[in-house]
Structure formats: structure tokens, C-alpha cells
Amino acid sequence: MNLNKNSKSYNVTVMAFLLVLLIIGIFVSTSIGSAKIPLSDIVSAIKQGDSTLKTYIIIMFVRIPRTLAAVFAGCALAVSGAMLQSVLNNSLASPNVIGVNSGAGLFAVLIAAFFPESLHLTTVAAFTGAILAVFLVYFIAQKTGVSRMTIVLSGVAVSSFIGAITDTVLTLKPDTVFARTAFLIGGFSGITMEKIRYSGFIIVIAVIIALIISYDMNILALGDESARSLGLNIVRVRFTSLILAAVLAGSAVSFAGQIGFIGLIVPHVSRFLVGHDNRVLLPVSALLGGIFTLICDLLARVIFAPFEIPVGIIISFLGGPFFIYLLIKGKRGQLYG
Amino acid sequence: MNIKFKIKNFKTAKRIFFILLIISLFTLVLTGCKEQPEEKENSDYYYSFTDALGNTVNLKNKPQRVVSLVGSYAETWILAGGELSGVTSDVVSERNLDLPSETKIVGTIKDPNLEEIIALSPDFVLLSTDIESHVKISETLKKPNIPFAFFKVEHFEDYLDMLDVCTDITGNKELYEKNGLAVKKQIDDILKKIDKNNNLQILLIRAFSSGAKAKDDDNMACKILNDLGTVNIASKHKSLLEDLSMEEIILEDPDYIFVVTMGNSEQALKTLKDGIEKNPAWNKLSAVKNDRYIVLPKELFHYKPNAKWGESYEYIAKILYPDEFK
């Protein structure tokens, strides 16, 4: 096998390895939890399909939805971050930068404050808010010519503004505070299959489309003029990438709350492993994002069982130092020298 | 040009077909099988009632393995003569309840652990309407048809209603007498003795380690004060509910100022001391000058006192009307 980092066989090996790791991770996550259930019980419970058996209930209604949610959210946020970092040519970009978190947060709070009977709509509302925020960011950036810089600046401005509105709503209606905290911290406890069903499919389709345009994103990285002279419709590619990034992040945030950091750090690690070719970077980010989030969620619910640590804390604890290590180790994390 | 046009058309057609395929697959799955728990149409239930969220709760059998996700509800269940398989940690940290070793801790009140709850094979789970994670948990409990009920207890009447339901379930109606109606009588007796037109002005402050706010009618302690014939100055100055403003307090100069702490009591009181109490005008308030600035015990005025609700009324009555209540 050619161990040259840029060779095809290396890339395929890495992806295969990560895929296997993910499958193992899903398996482990389903087998381990706060309640100690021996493996043989799990297998027989699933075979019997008896929904009154507590083992069956825990596996099917608690662990599996949670595992899937972590994988979907991790994949979505990682791919979203990788796309943004490529399209905006900014390795500090993350879904947060284009307003996803703040938009989702505002709409979730609006539901909790003004329509508390419809709390089940929070998922849809959060997703809508995320998309609308991104449209607003793009619309403003368009006024100044959609360059990478203006999108980031516009995103920061819009996020602050939306954040201020959210805080105002919370001040005027202080009873909604608890709803906001839960959403702000984020996590996968209490997830049901219904909540992730729609988002999960949106995520799968969005990732597929992202893979399809991944080569075009490579061309975009050459610079606007070179890309245009090669016949690339740069506005369309940039816009599509942003929309996909928003849809991915919005879907994840809608059921997972505002967990940050994954979209920022996973692409860096992926680039460290396989370089900048989006055709490889995006799938690797997806796999790595799923694995990382899965592990963090597993640790969150197992370390101090029966007490659960918010998964965001584990993510920061693991991700932060590792990120620093990457930064120190080399300039590989940056897109451009 | 002709051939190019046809090829372009074909490519577009292929793309449109591809997109339509995805959309139709998507819709198919969306409208596809939904997980519906089998609703057995059996009207022979052991007990049915409507819970605080308006849901109809049907219990097929008398619950033997009860899990309470709120410490105060756990206590109520015990007062109703029931036993608990699982409780949340606030039962120990806030209530110091003595529980048998078989009772498991299933997490915190704010974040109970679903797996632990289910591992106990519960046949009845008590939830609070005010806690978001409880609402989420109920959605998962629906699937395997684990019975649950939401309660909302803010004032004594709520506790009484809940005790009524619980004693119906446990069958120990005599405990409803002892822990419910007797307390009601205790409270009624107290209220009979006071002159409702006294119109003592009071202010209730809830202090926590990062600040303090006034409380009004919704709050449990305020209702007690209200029932005892006082006027809460915060009802006239709603802004006090957000921020304690010295001006408004001076304006009303309440006869009594009560404090209830939340969280770390020492820290909360210290914050008060370093905050509003440092204001030079503070010591000029009548309540402060006449030693009517009183810190109320948490167990009676912050946590739900349940069967001790009568003691809460008595505690304040003795302060407000020392002559009537020796």
C-alpha cells in the first residue's frame, strides 16, 4: 500500500478505517449505558422484540435513538464546518459564524415564550430559525458583494443582533428561562426517534449533495478569478454550499440544541489526516464527526452514572486540548500557507 | 447546435428525475410507518384521573414500583402510604428523607437518567410540569406504555389535591385525613384568628448567590403571607420582581421584610449583605430598625412543606400576630 499521504489508497484506507470505527462505536454505544445490561441480554431482547421487557425498552427507546442522534448531529456539524471553512477560506469558520445557532436559539425561545402549548414544534422552529438567519446573513453580504470576508462579518453582526433579540424576549418573559437553558446547553438525553426522523433524512440528503459538489468546491478554492475562468459558476457554488451548510447545521441544532465546537475542530483533524481535497475531506469529516460525538455522548452519560454531564462539556474537554495540540504541532490546520 | 441542445436537455432531464426521485423517497419515508404504541381499549382500570397537563392517566393495576422525579412528590407519595423504587437526588440533598436501601437514585431532578428509570421497571412515574427534561422523558415513556402523571404543586391546595389522588391510588384514605385534611384544619384555624383588615405591608425577597428579587402572588411563601392578610408591596411595584430598587422600598416602607434563600444559603445571604444592605438608606427602613427583617427557613418557605404546610402558616402567623399566637 502506498503510504504517501495524498495517494488514493491512503485515502480509501483512512475512510474504511473510520467507517469500521463508527460501526464499532455505534455497537458499543448501544451496549453500554447507565444501566448495566449484559450483551447476551441485549441480543435476546432484540430477537424477542418484547416491548415490555425493560432491556428492550432501554435499548430501543433510549440508547438507539440517542446513538443515532449523536451520529447524525456529529456528521452534520462536521460536514457543515468543513464546507464553511472551505468556501469562506477561513479555518476558524464554523456553523456558528453564519448565524445558525443564534437563529435556531431565537425561534426555540419564541416557541417556549409565546406558544408553550406547542413545545413539540421546537424542532421545526429551530430549523426554520437557523435557515432564516443564514438567508439574512447572505442577503446582507450580497449588498457588499458576496466575498468570504463579508459573509463572516455579516454573520457575526447578525448573530449578535439576533442574540440581543433573544435576550430581550427572555427579559420580558422570564418564565421561559428554563427552556432556553436546555436548548443552549444542548445534548441528546430524552431524544426520540420522531425527533430525529425528519432531520436525519434531511441530513443524509444534504451530505449526499455536498459530496456531489465537493469537486466544485475544490475549484472554488483556487480563487474567484481562476475559478471563473475555468467555467465555474462561483456564485451558485458558494450559495449552494452555504445553504447546505446551513441546512446541515440547522437540522443538527434543531434536535441537539446548541452544541458547538464540533463544526470547528473536526474539519481541522480531518484536514490533518487527508488534506484539503473536499472529495475526501467531506466524507472523512462526516465519519470523524459521528465518531467523536458518539464517544463524547457515551462518556457524558457513563462517567458519573446515574448523573449525566452535559455533552457540550465533554466535547470541549476532549476537543479543546486536542485542538491546541494540533495548532502547536504544525501549520497543517490552515487552509493556506 | 441541435445535438448540443438535445444533450443539454437530456442532462437536465436526468437531473430533474434524480431530484424528484429523492423527494418522493423522502416523502414516502415521512408518511411511512409511525411508531404507535398499541392502545388497548380496556375500560377496566384500577384507577383513572386527569393530571396537571390535562392528560387522562389510566392505571391498570395498583402501582407497586413507583419512581418520583421530584423530591417533594416523593415525600407526598410516602405521606400517602406508598413506597418508592426510585427517586431523584434532591430527596437527599433538600429533604433529608430517610429511604430504604432498595430505593435507587435515578439522577438529579433537573436531569433524571432515563436508563436508570426504565431499569427499575416502573409502573408509575411522577413528573413535574415545570421541568423540561421531564416533558422529554414522558415522550419516551409513552412508547413502552409506562404510566406516568404530571403534577404541579405550588400552593397548599395543589398539595391537597395531589395527596387526594395519591391516597386514592394507595388506598390509604386515612392518610389523606392525617396528612391532608388535618393540615387544612390547622391552617383554617389559624386564618380564623386573624383580622384580615390589618393590612400589614410586607416585602418578600428571594435571595440567591448572584442576586435578589422580590416575589409576588405566584410564589408559595407570598400566598401564605397573602392569606394571612398582608399586602405585598411588590404587587404595586412590579419592577421589584426584576430588580430590587431601594427607592420603591423606601417609598412603601413595608412593615416586614422577609427573605427566602435559594441555592447556597450562606452565599445568598452574603450577597444580600454586600448588596442592598450596604445602601445607607437600608438601616432607615422601619422593618430593619424594628427588627422585622427576617430570614425564613427554606424547609418551610422554599421547598414545598407538604404535610408541614400548617407549620409554615403558623410560623409566620406567630411573627405577624404575636398576641394571637403564643
Place this chain on the structure above:
Amino acid sequence: MVKLKNITAGYNKVEIIKNINITFEEGSITSIIGKNGCGKTTLLKTASNLLKPFKGEITIRGKDISYIPQKELAKMVSFLPQFRNVPNITVYNLVMHGRYPYLGFSRTPHKKDKEIVMNAIENLGLKNYINKNVHELSGGQRQKVYIAMILAQDTDIIFLDEPTTHLDINHQLEILEVIKNLKKMGKTVVMVLHDLNSALSSSGRVCLMEKGEIVIYDTPQVVFESGEIDRVFKISSTQVFNEDEGKKQYLFYLE
């Protein structure tokens, strides 16, 4: 074959170039020279359809450029900007980017694409660097990679914006040789050059610009003899004939 008629163009409603009328003949090498800010790059960008003109018409072999779809145009015209991002990929992949206009929906290169890329790489003597990361190369080698990419794009018309600026002298000369080879392949090359000597000695045609307008457009000999270069740049110039090489060189000095 590339004809600009009455072109006026600029940025943000500000006119940079005006009344441009020029035809770049098929198979010729044209250098555009002029002082900084006179509109050389603007002219180049407008001619390659990267910048929409305010007024005027551009045609390629008689066809109006604004009616040619972008992808089709990419197969006819290529443009190498002066400043560009240096992506973190291998030499091979960067040159393969030049085949983008020809790749289908699946974006997979076919045998023909791979052949063209290999030819381009060999043509520029980059075979040994084929799997190296572009970041690791020197400025001159990197420029060669970009030109290999342009070569792989296989267009009849090539626009280059200052392809030799900031390069070491040996690389500069190498690049100019490569460009002369492009002409041998029948391509039409239009480039902006800063170095007047290179411009006059390696092109078939020279276009001198001043303040957004074309002062003179003719063979190097005619342009030199017209004295316009001296006037615009406020210098003096002489021509020397290098008998060994059989080439003309141009020297410039202050008045």
C-alpha cells in the same frame, strides 16, 4: 480572432479603460505594457470575460462573447491572474483542475484528461514534482505548475497577468520560453508584462497603454521606433543586437 470594439470598462461605475479597439490575431503573442494603474489588468480581464464592460462589444472568431455559456468559454479562453490562492494540494491535482471545463457531471477525469495533464506536466519539466504539495515549491516552480494547469485547459486563447513578476531571473526566462512554445502550438497569447525588455523581445505584437487608452499597438520594432515608450515612461531607450543569440535586446535608462 479576439476583437474588442469600443470597449469601456471599470469597477464600481468608475471607468478605467476607454474607447478600446483592438484585435488579437490568431497565433500571436501580444504583450500589454504601460505604467501602473493604466488599465492593463482591466483590459485583460475584460477581454477574457471576467469583467463585464460598460460599453462595447467583444467577439471571438466573430461570436459575441456575452452569448457564449461560461463552460464553453472556459474551453476557449483561459486566464492566469496575478494573485491567486495557493491551495494545499498536489501538483498533479492542481494541473488536473485545468480539465474542469471538460469533466462531466461525475467530475471524474477520463483517460484523455489524464493524458493531457501528464503532457502538460512533462512539457513544463515538472515530472519529478508530480506528487509534491504545491506549497512546498518555490515561486518559480509554482508558476510553472499554474501554467501547466492553463496548458491542460487546452484553450486556443490564453491571457496571462504578469506571469513573470517577482520570479528569479532564471525562472523568468524559463517561463518566457514556455510562452514562446505556446505560440508554436498555435495558441494566441496575450500577457501583461512589467519588464519592457521581455515584452519587446518575446512578443509578436506590443500594446502600449496610457491612462486607460491604447497609445500604440504594433510590432515591437515599430513601437520602439515610434518613441512612445520613451514619452510615456519618461526614459530613453536603445536597441542592441546580440549577434551570438541572433536576438534584439532593449536597454532603458534615465534621460
